[in-house]
Amino acid sequence: MTAIDVTGARTTEAADVITGARERIDALDDRIIGLIQERVAVSAVIQEARIASGGRRVNLSREMDVLGHYREALGKPGTALAMTLLELCRGKMSTTRL
């Protein structure tokens, strides 16, 4: 497969631009994944401290703040992104976790 095939571009110039930009995207995605893993670990520290103190895993008012933060920054899709992040951090929401 040529660079043109792989990128969908119609010229070698466009294929070069796309190939370079995809490398940057892959590097950004690696950093984003690392930050998400760090967020999961920090969130676990909070949840474990709360549960050890006799509290509940989930804190809904804080989750509303997190959702609002992402919505303000990224619009409606930000809310969906924040919900996915929260699910990664505290597991799927269920009444037994509340």
Ligand SMILES: O=C(O)C(=O)C[C@]1(C(=O)O)C=C[C@@H](O)C=C1
């Ligand atoms: O901030 C907290 O109290 C947390 O437990 C962290 C966190 C989060 O990942 O942002 C996770 C679970 C809670 O329901 C709310 C928020």
